[in-house]
Amino acid sequence: MSWLDDIQYQGRQLGNRALDRHIRLGVTGLSGAGKTAFITSLIHQLTLGDQPTHLPFFSVVQQGRYLGGRLATMQPLALPRFPYEHNLQYLLQQPPQWPPSTTGWSQLNLTLRYKPGSGMRARLQNHSELQLELVDYPGEWLLDLPMLQQDYQQWSEFCWQLFRQPHRQALSKPFAELLQQTDLNDISELQLQHLTEAYSALLQQFCEHAGTYLHQPGRLLVPGELAGAPMLQLFPLLPEQIVTASPLLQRVTAHYQSYCNYVIKPFYKQHFSRLDRQVVLVDCLSALNAGHAAMQELQQALGLIMQSFRYGPTSLLGRLFKPQITKVLFAASKADHVTPEQHKALTLLLQQLLQQPIKHSHYAAAHSEAMALAAIRASTTGFVEQQGQKYPCISGRELGAIAPVTLFPGDVPASLPDAALFQCHPFQFPALAPLALSMQQPLPHVRMDHALEFLLGDKLQ
Ligand SMILES: Nc1nc2c(ncn2[C@@H]2O[C@H](COP(=O)(O)OP(=O)(O)OP(=O)(O)O)[C@@H](O)[C@H]2O)c(=O)[nH]1
Ligand SMILES: [Mg+2]
Structure with missing residues (x-):
């Protein structure tokens, strides 16, 4: 792409923003929170996931209006490209592996095509497009x-x-x-x-x-x-x-x-100052495993980060020249490490963990939601029967192990446990290797459809 293409590219971006057909989604999280896995899954769902059974809560898919997503071919040469295909290779190899930790920043743009559901556009156009901009970076840099x-x-x-x-x-x-x-x-x-x-x-x-x-x-x-x-x-x-x-x-x-x-x-200027929407990923389970001091430090770190973003409603001019984050999704990542009935407690724990940070940020003006999700589900769920009683369990392969296991990883506390509880009840939620996957199927997930609906649903109307 020459400098002229570059200028044309910037012009198109600005035009799309003016027409409200462009979203810059910030995936925020500390190192290991699951940003790369989330972006990889999101791209996979949006480029392959037009099957209603796979994304039942994503309304544009559910209503049969989603026409598909494709990776943008035009990206300025100076922008490192998010290694999507490379990440998939890790997940699809035998045995499957997680993509490696990120060492530099990268970006990927997607064009989402859909049939407008209502309004003027539905009458005048047989399809519309939304540009989605995604950026990945090492979590360590966020704390700067x-x-x-x-x-x-x-x-x-x-x-x-x-x-x-x-x-x-x-x-x-x-x-x-x-x-x-x-x-x-x-x-x-x-x-x-x-x-x-x-x-x-x-x-x-x-x-x-x-x-x-x-x-x-x-x-x-x-x-x-x-x-x-x-x-x-x-x-x-x-x-x-x-x-x-x-x-x-x-x-x-x-x-x-x-x-x-x-x-x-x-x-900050290049990657964060122009965000329209944000996902804040938090790995609560690893912090619980690490103990009371870890939970406290995680809360402190989240508090410091949240103060660095601008939240609130924006006007047309604001969207162009002083964008603010209008929607924030708080997500407890890796929810597939616990049994499904624990997701409620995991969400409540996340909300409590963020209560203080949120108070000190200006985020109140943004629309927000909290949920437990797994961008790439690495377990299957079921029940084991013991003495006539049914107990929920998950099955998967622990990281580094060869044989699969079936286990109940334990209860998730619905609020921040005090130091004494950690003393008498250490948490041991497992870390799992990815399931064997096939190229043709969208990546298995937990609530990515809810996340997509919250983050993009209104823009695909
Ligand atoms: N079971 C499960 N594990 C996950 C999921 N997402 C991430 N993980 C695990 O968490 C690790 C870190 O995930 P990444 O996506 O690399 O995290 P990151 O936030 O990009 O980390 P940095 O690149 O170091 O900033 C992975 O190697 C997996 O072990 C998920 O949805 N389910
Ligand atoms: Mg990463």
Whole structure:
């Protein structure tokens, strides 16, 4: 695509937005929440899923008005393309595997064709089109957004408050000791690199130690195209080291400002500032498995993220020049890891987890819904009979295992459990490998049709 095509492409996008035939859907979630699986499934459902039995609650399909979706062929060359076909290959191989964790951002546009159901369009046109724009990125980068609200000093204090919490203290001690021995006048390349590597290693350890979510800056974990850039020499000095001026403080403050200006702001502007609708995916079950501190940190992380988005109704001009998110779907992902009668409790738990974050965001003006879903269902459900009693169960293959299992993974608490409950009742929801799939069938799911109806249903009328 040449620069002229690029300009034409931008023009078409603007035209479609003006005609309200363009939606930019933000799929938001921390690392591992299920963004890539969600986008892959959504594309698969929309390009293959015109069978009413597969999407019973998606009204455009149910009413026989859906004419199909196709991947846009015209995409500016500078935009990395979402590796949809590659992700499908992972899911379709024998044995099936999950697509890998995302290491850079990518985009894919879909054109959805449908018969208008009512109104002027139904009388004048035999079909209409809706452009859907989807973006994927590493979850780690999302947590950079709150850094825009802080300066370097505030960020360092915030980090050390976090690192001194009981579940992080032991891991962060060696890095604190290293900083204590650091000469604050030494700003040699060797020293900066040594401290950055030590801090990256600490972040990596936090990640591997299940139950920590707030890892900043995200580019130290997933650098993308910025690997080796000097502004990534970024680490929080100790609170006592930021009260008096020093060459090292001055240098890392400059790196922090560059990181905010040249990495986070453009990332936000390009991917998040123009969202029309949003899905917030939350993996509540893994947080329950990881314990009380994990649940609390997850809540804190969600709170910080929610403050970074603009919510509210928009006018025509607003949609073009200052878009806001008008609809938000809060979704507890991987609901196929529990038995169906637990989905209600999982949704209530998600709502409680988000209660505080929502209070502090401006999201109230948006239309919202909460549900438990599985973008790609990896279990089948049924009942086992014991002494004349029927008990619900799921069957699937645990990640890393060869043989399938049938199990009852346990009850999901309908509200945030207190620390004492975690002590006497550890949660152990399994992680499952994908089911064997066939190319011709839409991916199995739980409530993707509800999600599609909420997110797109009104635009496909
Ligand atoms: N059973 C089940 N597991 C899922 C589902 N979606 C995601 N998973 C699991 O969660 C893992 C992470 O999912 P991804 O879609 O890669 O998560 P992500 O949010 O894109 O993560 P990053 O790319 O690291 O930001 C997968 O490898 C699966 O193990 C689902 O619908 N059902
Ligand atoms: Mg991903």
